[in-house]
Amino acid sequence: GAVVSQHPSWVICKSGTSVKIECRSLDFQATTMFWYRQFPKQSLMLMATSNEGSKATYEQGVEKDKFLINHASLTLSTLTVTSAHPEDSSFYICSASDRTGETQYFGPGTRLLVL
Amino acid sequence: DAKTTQPPSMDCAEGRAANLPCNHSTISGNEYVYWYRQIHSQGPQYIIHGLKNNETNEMASLIITEDRKSSTLILPHATLRDTAVYYCIVRVANSGGYQKVTFGTGTKLQVIP
Numbered sequence: 522g523a524v525v526s527q528h529p530s531w532v533i534c535k536s537g538t539s540v541k542i543e544c545r546s547l548d549f550q551a552t553t554m555f556w557y558r559q560f561p562k563q564s565l566m567l568m569a570t571s572n573e574g575s576k577a578t579y580e581q582g583v584e585k586d587k588f589l590i591n592h593a594s595l596t597l598s599t600l601t602v603t604s605a606h607p608e609d610s611s612f613y614i615c616s617a618s619d620r621t622g623e624t625q626y627f628g629p630g631t632r633l634l635v636l
Numbered sequence: 637d638a639k640t641t642q643p644p645s646m647d648c649a650e651g652r653a654a655n656l657p658c659n660h661s662t663i664s665g666n667e668y669v670y671w672y673r674q675i676h677s678q679g680p681q682y683i684i685h686g687l688k689n690n691e692t693n694e695m696a697s698l699i700i701t702e703d704r705k706s707s708t709l710i711l712p713h714a715t716l717r718d719t720a721v722y723y724c725i726v727r728v729a730n731s732g733g734y735q736k737v738t739f740g741t742g743t744k745l746q747v748i749p
Contacts, residue, residue, distance in 0.1 A: 527679075555736055564723075565680070565739040614679045616737065623668070623729040625737050627679035 523549045523619040527628035534605055535636055542600045542631045544615030550595035551617035555625070556588075559612040571598040571615075605635045640724045645744040648718075654711040656743050658724030661705040668729045669700060670737070671709045673720040673745075680723065680739075683709065714747045721745070 524547040534540050544554055552573045557565040569590055570578040577590035589601040598617075602609055616627040641659040648654040660669065670685040684691055684698045686707075691698045697710040711718055723742040728735050 525679075557739075564741050565674075567736055567738065570736060612677070616680075618735075621729075622735075624670075624682055624685065626682055627672075630677070630679045632677070 523547075523617070523624075523626045525615065525617050525626050525628040527613075527615060527631050529631060530629060531632040531634075533634045533636065536606050537604055540602045540605055540633060542602075542613055542615075542633075544598045544600070544617070544628055546596045546617045549617075549619050551598075551619075552595060554592060554598040554615055554617045556590065556598075556600050557614045557616070559614060559630075565614060568600075602633065605633070607635045609633065610635045640726060640740050642722075642724050642740065642743045644741065645746070647746050647748055648711075648714045650716060650747050650749050651713055654709075654714040654718065654745060654747070656709040656711075656722050656724075656745065657706065658709070659706045660724070660726045663704050663726050664728075666728050667726045669698065669704075669707045670725045670727065671696070671698065672723045672725065672737075673718075674723070674742070675717075675720040683722075685729075714745075716747050716749065719745060719747045 526545045528543045554571040556568045558568050559565045568583045571590045571592040573592045579585045592598040612630050614630040616625045618625050668685050668687050671683040672680040674680045684696050686698045700707045721742040721744050
């Protein structure tokens with residue numbers, strides 16, 4: 522299957538700083554990538570759909586000015602958590618569809634801890 | 637996407653087959669059944685998917701009822717490493733890859749030594 526990577530795998534930052542998370546499709550091109558967030562003991566919640574070369578589409582209740590998404594190439598999407606606060610501490614996961622579009626593959630996730 | 641219903645948890649003895657059920661009574665004709673699993677602190681892992689025929693791969697088998705209103709994921713010989721939350725998802729598969737995946741609460745499978 523297709524491989525999706527994320528970097529970093531974990532990050533600790535101070536409240537008020539910004540954190541950038543990268544999502545890469547390693548062996549395929551993805552015009553669309555998705556960003557999810559998962560709080561402890563909860564299921565994954567979709568945050569936004571990242572479209573190459575255009576603006577991201579955010580789910581209801583997700584602040585687009587706080588969670589900046591850039592999908593500048595067919596293999597890279599970035600999520601920047603701006604002015605992070607402790608309540609933003611979570612597990613962030615990205616996914617991308619392979620060429621057929623039939624299957625989505627997920628990255629290993631990035632654990633963010635805001636102090 | 638059609639809604640799915642799964643039992644919240646199941647136990648399975650190591651080495652035995654694990655049968656995980658999923659109900660999707662409102663599935664549409666063009667929606668596939670997908671299974672993913674999430675091992676603790678990792679991203680979801682794709683397992684298998686199907687439309688109407690039963691499917692098998694190196695990881696598992698997927699049995700879909702004739703009316704497509706329910707399905708069963710079978711792990712033929714469960715190991716301790718199969719302990720995870722298993723998600724059953726139904727969605728349209730298209731060439732554009734634009735269809736997002738919506739997760740329910742899944743089934744927490746505990747494989748017991």
